[in-house]
Amino acid sequence: xxxxxxxxxxxxxxxxxxxxxxxxxxxxxxxxxxxxxxxxxxxxxxxxxxxxxxxxxxxxxxxxxxxxxxxxxxxxxxxxxxxxxxxxxxxxxxxxxxxxxxxxxxxxxxxxxxxxxxxxxxxxxxxxxxxxxxxxxxxxxxxxxxxxxxxxxxxxxxxxxxxxxxxxxxxxxxxxxxxxxxxxxxxxxxxxxxxxxxxxxxxxxxxxxxxxxxxxxxxxxxxxxxxxxxxxxxxxxxxxxxxxxxxxxxxxxxxxxxxxxxxxxxxxxxxxxxxxxxxxxxxxxxxxxxxxxxxxxxxxxxxxxxxxxxxxxxxxxxxxxxxxxxxxxxxxxxxxxxxxxxxxxxxxxxxxxxxxxxxxxxxxxxxxxxxxxxxxxxxxxxxxxxxxxxxxxxxxxxxxxxxxxxxxxxxxxxxxxxxxxxxxxxxxxxxxxxxxxxxxxxxxxxxxxxxxxxxxxxxxxxxxxxxxxxxxxxxxxxxxxxxxxxxxxxxxxxx
RNA sequence: GCGGCCGUCGUCUAGCCUGGUCUAGGACGCUGGCCCCCCGAGCCAGCGGUCCCGGGUUCAAAUCCCGGCGGCCGCACCA
Numbered sequence: 001x002x003x004x005x006x007x008x009x010x011x012x013x014x015x016x017x018x019x020x021x022x023x024x025x026x027x028x029x030x031x032x033x034x035x036x037x038x039x040x041x042x043x044x045x046x047x048x049x050x051x052x053x054x055x056x057x058x059x060x061x062x063x064x065x066x067x068x069x070x071x072x073x074x075x076x077x078x079x080x081x082x083x084x085x086x087x088x089x090x091x092x093x094x095x096x097x098x099x100x101x102x103x104x105x106x107x108x109x110x111x112x113x114x115x116x117x118x119x120x121x122x123x124x125x126x127x128x129x130x131x132x133x134x135x136x137x138x139x140x141x142x143x144x145x146x147x148x149x150x151x152x153x154x155x156x157x158x159x160x161x162x163x164x165x166x167x168x169x170x171x172x173x174x175x176x177x178x179x180x181x182x183x184x185x186x187x188x189x190x191x192x193x194x195x196x197x198x199x200x201x202x203x204x205x206x207x208x209x210x211x212x213x214x215x216x217x218x219x220x221x222x223x224x225x226x227x228x229x230x231x232x233x234x235x236x237x238x239x240x241x242x243x244x245x246x247x248x249x250x251x252x253x254x255x256x257x258x259x260x261x262x263x264x265x266x267x268x269x270x271x272x273x274x275x276x277x278x279x280x281x282x283x284x285x286x287x288x289x290x291x292x293x294x295x296x297x298x299x300x301x302x303x304x305x306x307x308x309x310x311x312x313x314x315x316x317x318x319x320x321x322x323x324x325x326x327x328x329x330x331x332x333x334x335x336x337x338x339x340x341x342x343x344x345x346x347x348x349x350x351x352x353x354x355x356x357x358x359x360x361x362x363x364x365x366x367x368x369x370x371x372x373x374x375x376x377x378x379x380x381x382x383x384x385x386x387x388x389x390x391x392x393x394x395x396x397x398x399x400x401x402x403x404x405x406x407x408x409x410x411x412x413x414x415x416x417x418x419x420x421x422x423x424x425x426x427x428x429x430x431x432x433x434x435x436x437x438x439x440x441x442x443x444x445x446x447x448x449x450x451x452x453x454x455x456x457x458x459x460x461x462x463x464x465x466x467x468x469x470x471x472x473x474x475x476x477x478x479x480x481x482x483x484x485x486x487x488x489x490x491x492x493x494x495x
Numbered sequence: 496g497c498g499g500c501c502g503u504c505g506u507c508u509a510g511c512c513u514g515g516u517c518u519a520g521g522a523c524g525c526u527g528g529c530c531c532c533c534c535g536a537g538c539c540a541g542c543g544g545u546c547c548c549g550g551g552u553u554c555a556a557a558u559c560c561c562g563g564c565g566g567c568c569g570c571a572c573c574a
Contacts, residue, residue, distance in 0.1 A: 021505075022505060029559070036565070038564095038566085061555090093572075106571070109571065172574080204573075207496065208572080210567085215574085220574090222574095316574095323540085327573075328574075367574060369573090409530060435526085437533090440534080442534050442535090446536080453531070
């Protein structure tokens with residue numbers, strides 16, 4: 001049930017991009033230059049503030065809730081890291097060029113398209129060339145022969161120092177976590193199972209970035225890597241608390257998700273272990289806390305042909321938008337792919353003691369696309385009814401907590417409003433605004449999701465009370481100025 | 496990267512086909528003033544445009560031609 005439109009992007013997508021540009025959520029990077037490459041975006045003040053609040057929710061609902069360790073790693077990592085992780089060899093597309101017209105093709109896709117033969121993921125270039133020649137696969141445009149076979153690696157390669165030694169911008173944040181695993185395990189005094197989290201930038205040289213924040217070349221990930229003993233993945237008492245929680249699972253071959261408790265999913269064998277069930281529950285709950293309605297969330301199981309090269313079990317958390325279902329979190333069981341790879345490559349033994357024996361931990365990850373998540377949340381709460389734009393964000397995700405507005409731009413109301421602004425602005429993200437009629441200002445702040453407006457009027461001058469006007473209902477109440485900090489903390493509180 | 500459509504103030508757009516009257520017009524927004532107002536009020540003034548970039552044709556290019564860059568959709572890839 002894709003909601004994808006036949007023509008153009010959705011109206012909501014367009015309105016959101018427009019709002020983002022006009023009000024400072026995000027804008028394309030290098031904008032004023034005509035050579036600005038696609039796939040790079042700058043967050044403006046409101047976007048940066050909202051992202052900060054989103055990450056704070058992530059810390060609250062995942063990192064702190066589950067006692068994870070959070071690190072902040074380098075974005076440039078050595079070539080060896082990516083040899084070990086497999087990205088150097090496997091994070092590639094096989095490419096060939098038409099010798100006549102220069103058209104560029106993905107060889108595996110072209111073979112499948114022309115011959116119907118399925119090309120396995122890890123077939124090497126020579127074999128692909130052989131298949132091309134045996135089946136006389138040619139350029140679809142001019143019929144020319146294919147030449148110049150090579151692998152296009154989606155990592156950005158960079159040169160370090162004057163010698164320009166090969167290194168790469170990380171294509172996923174988690175490699176730092178794997179490389180640092182043993183030191184963290186030893187120094188932070190953890191026992192399996194435990195998780196390490198990281199929020200930061202990743203870089204992928206996408207062939208064709210599209211759709212604003214949804215596919216970028218430089219993007220934020222918030223990743224969680226859970227290290228566990230594969231023999232004891234069901235010895236996991238923490239999961240008991242979520243056993244009756246209903247996951248919205250969509251298995252391979254199904255077209256709709258179905259709600260099923262963790263307990264039931266485990267007994268039917270849909271999920272490999274209690275540990276995996278627990279983390280799937282946590283991530284689904286996180287998006288519910290972010291305000292996405294449950295029926296717009298699904299955990300879709302990936303088939304063999306869809307999974308990343310390192311995954312042995314994979315679920316994507318997806319959210320339904322006006323553009324269709326968008327993948328926000330890859331939930332992958334990476335097995336021992338990463339620690340095993342780094343152990344072989346570095347010679348550093350990665351095995352740890354658990355349950356009386358040395359084992360190489362397996363990894364289950366929750367790899368979240370932050371920018372995509374922000375898009376989906378913004379779109380979800382964008383209300384365009386009645387010719388007005390109201391961004392009905394949960395208060396704890398709103399970039400601005402409150403606006404402080406003198407009813408009219410005249411003394412002593414302006415000074416009084418400024419006084420309240422001075423009083424609040426170190427504890428809250430508040431703005432002062434006396435420009436334009438009060439109605440216009442209410443609308444202005446509705447558009448960017450400010451949940452409450454604090455209006456200073458003539459009565460304020462008499463009894464030190466202000467009008468509180470709520471974004472979602474437009475209802476007003478009167479409160480004492482001295483009660484504002486306490487009341488605001490309540491209105492902005494997490495659920 | 497291919498194919499289709501497209502690119503004019505912050506945003507939306509008129510003009511492009513039929514080159515000159517365009518030193519590019521309007522609306523919304525924004526700024527200042529009057530007004531002093533509890534849900535986008537009104538009036539006045541103002542700011543704001545490399546017409547995506549580069550080249551070509553022409554006496555003359557937003558307009559015609561070529562190349563590039565970018566956007567959207569489709570193919571594909573993915574957080």
